[in-house]
Amino acid sequence: MASHVVSVAPHGDRKSEAQREVWGQTLAELGRVYPNLLVLDGDLANSTRAEIFENAYPGRFLQMGIAEQNMMGVAGGLATVGMVPWLSSFAVFLASRDLDQLRMVVAQPRLNVKIGAGYAGIMTGKTGKTHQSVDDVAIMRALPHMLVLSPADCVELRQMMAAMMRDSSPTYLRLIRDSLPNIFGADYRFTIGDVYVVREGTDLTIFSHGPQTVRALDAADLLQAEGISAHLVHVPTIKPLDEEAIVTHAAKTGLVVTTEDHNRLGGLGGAIAEVLGQRQPTRMRIHGWDDTFGESGDNDALLEKYGLTPRHIAEQARSLVRSRGSQG
Numbered sequence: 001m002a003s004h005v006v007s008v009a010p011h012g013d014r015k016s017e018a019q020r021e022v023w024g025q026t027l028a029e030l031g032r033v034y035p036n037l038l039v040l041d042g043d044l045a046n047s048t049r050a051e052i053f054e055n056a057y058p059g060r061f062l063q064m065g066i067a068e069q070n071m072m073g074v075a076g077g078l079a080t081v082g083m084v085p086w087l088s089s090f091a092v093f094l095a096s097r098d099l100d101q102l103r104m105v106v107a108q109p110r111l112n113v114k115i116g117a118g119y120a121g122i123m124t125g126k127t128g129k130t131h132q133s134v135d136d137v138a139i140m141r142a143l144p145h146m147l148v149l150s151p152a153d154c155v156e157l158r159q160m161m162a163a164m165m166r167d168s169s170p171t172y173l174r175l176i177r178d179s180l181p182n183i184f185g186a187d188y189r190f191t192i193g194d195v196y197v198v199r200e201g202t203d204l205t206i207f208s209h210g211p212q213t214v215r216a217l218d219a220a221d222l223l224q225a226e227g228i229s230a231h232l233v234h235v236p237t238i239k240p241l242d243e244e245a246i247v248t249h250a251a252k253t254g255l256v257v258t259t260e261d262h263n264r265l266g267g268l269g270g271a272i273a274e275v276l277g278q279r280q281p282t283r284m285r286i287h288g289w290d291d292t293f294g295e296s297g298d299n300d301a302l303l304e305k306y307g308l309t310p311r312h313i314a315e316q317a318r319s320l321v322r323s324r325g326s327q328g
Helices: 019-033 051-056 068-080 099-107 136-141 154-166 212-225 243-253 268-279 299-305 310-326
Strands: 003-005 016-018 037-041 061-063 084-090 114-118 147-149 171-174 179-181 195-199 204-208 230-234 237-239 255-263 283-289
Touching: 003 243, 016 019, 019 037, 019 051, 019 114, 019 154, 037 051, 037 068, 068 084, 068 099, 136 147, 136 171, 136 237, 136 255, 136 268, 147 154, 154 171, 195 212, 195 243, 204 212, 204 243, 204 268, 204 310, 212 230, 212 255, 212 310, 230 243, 237 268, 243 255, 243 268, 255 268, 255 310, 268 283, 283 310
Parallel strands: 003 195, 037 061, 037 084, 084 114, 114 171, 147 171, 204 230, 204 255, 255 283
Antiparallel strands: 016 179, 147 237, 195 230
């Protein structure tokens, strides 16, 4: 594992793409390289865009219906005979509805099953609390043998999926529904387990994952305008977590804010608190969903109501920095 300083594209050069579209396209591209790649779908191929793979390789696409428990069991069986099954459904179903099967027939025997968890987080196309995953990272990182990955943008997603095919671990891939800007350029290189410094700073360290890193970048701009220098670290591999890098980047500033589109309990914030509590006690704030379920609404309205916007991240950071100053 390692830590890298990477450049990000200027605002005007950031092309927007939807992770679900790129996921489907990349599956089809990988299908040409790996004839043992199969896709199992839980009756959501049109939403997750697994239908792109279905159209390219109909004989390697298995429609499992609304039966996630059975889908996970079938995936485990296929993995035992050398296939690499990718599961297509929503994160809220793949992290909870089939959890017993995942634990017993995939995680325990450490089988090569890839979980494409679409519609993660708060932006789920107005489907509301029943379809919003507030706890999936907590569940998945607590399962032994599981890898947990969360791409910031589609540049990273493409490389992440290729890396997943080179790795034989059972893997949970967290994907969002809607378009967001790409922050990484053509020179970006993803490696499982590594962390990436997307902005260097001196006053506090912000850790984030997934598209929340894009919002954290905007928050860093807001803070910079106030004279606060944020050191922003993107953590695309939530498990296994690079503990040495976490300790190093926390020690750089002595203050830490974590931010994520997930319950503030049990996600990346909890993982980092566990590491720092044992190895580098550090003043920190854990920012995310305030231990609540969501509701249906437009993306911007939901991000605002549940406190996930760049402004909210900046508020957490500003408050923490000021609290240090007030203590001398």
